[in-house]
Amino acid sequence: MPSKGKHRRPKVRSLSRGFIAVGTGGAALALPLIGATTAGAAQPAAAEKAATSAAAPAAAKKAGPTTYSVVAGDSLSKIADAHSVSSWKKLYQDNREVVGDDPSLIHPGLKLTIGAKAEPKAKAPAKATPASERADRSETRAAVAKTATYTNDLDGWIKESLAIMAEHGIPGTYEGIHRNIMRESSGNPMAINNWDSNAAAGTPSKGLLQVIQPTFAAYHVPGTSMDSYDPVANITAACNYAADRYGSIDNVNGPY
The missing domain is CATH 1.10.530 (Lysozyme)
Structure with missing residues (x-):
């Protein structure tokens, strides 16, 4: 007869690693255990991301025209590039009433409208001479x-x-x-x-x-x-x- 050996009681391992045993008629399946705090945090994060993505186009649509003051060394081409205008010709067309007949003659202090057509300069009514x-x-x-x-x-x-x-x-x-x-x-x-x-x-x-x-x-x-x-x-x-x-x-x- 075999000699009696020492039998150790198997240790029950903790489920701290995120697995749980589920009985299936003799076999055991180890399923990952998802913490409630993790799942709960993921849902608001996803919702927030979706809301931010949806709000971005809306914010872009709300952006209105801006006014730019010409400084020394500027050109219509340089200003158009800096403000993402499609071309200097588009910027000139929008501001022709302000710039005048020659697009190359812009001077420091001139106010250009970016993103819309500039309002024509109001001319003071001529005074009648007695x-x-x-x-x-x-x-x-x-x-x-x-x-x-x-x-x-x-x-x-x-x-x-x-x-x-x-x-x-x-x-x-x-x-x-x-x-x-x-x-x-x-x-x-x-x-x-x-x-x-x-x-x-x-x-x-x-x-x-x-x-x-x-x-x-x-x-x-x-x-x-x-x-x-x-x-x-x-x-x-x-x-x-x-x-x-x-x-x-x-x-x-x-x-x-």
């Missing part, structure tokens, strides 16, 4: 025409333009006009730019102060020639435009 004041101006112009003579050169063109500008309340000085003329055309009244974006669009810059035809027509000063190559007409129209956009031709120190 009949007596109109008569005085007519007499003054007649007197000036009789007494003043101007040389047919750059000096004379600038001085004649300044006299006309004074009649119409357009600001500007001899130095400011002369400085910009020398930069834009070197004093050549027949100068024309056939290579920039304006020329590509069919409206090349012309004359002493390199004005495109739409700008010349919009800011033409009555009493001057309708020819944009005419030196006096070109200067006065350009100064009228500069006064509207920058306060005075004296404030222009680069392409405008």
Whole structure:
């Protein structure tokens, strides 16, 4: 007879590892035990994630147009890229009323609307000039025409333009006009730019102060020639435009 051996009672292992034994008629299956705290935490986390995902498109839809102030070194292309606008042309179309006819002429401080079409600038209603004041101006112009003579050169063109500008309340000085003329055309009244974006669009810059035809027509000063190559007409129209956009031709120190 075999000798009696020592029999150890098998230890019952704890279910702390997450398994539970289920009887199946003689066999035992070990099933994972899921803690209530784990299951309970998973459901709110999933719900929160779903809610966040659903809210994201809604938040994107609510985002409205914004205003951007142009700084030195900016271009429409650079601004469009930085604000995820589809192209600089779209940004220009939305802000054409603000930018003007030339998309390359944006200046620091200009307010652009991102994500919507900019509101057109409100123009102040023109004030009616009293009949007596109109008569005085007519007499003054007649007197000036009789007494003043101007040389047919750059000096004379600038001085004649300044006299006309004074009649119409357009600001500007001899130095400011002369400085910009020398930069834009070197004093050549027949100068024309056939290579920039304006020329590509069919409206090349012309004359002493390199004005495109739409700008010349919009800011033409009555009493001057309708020819944009005419030196006096070109200067006065350009100064009228500069006064509207920058306060005075004296404030222009680069392409405008």
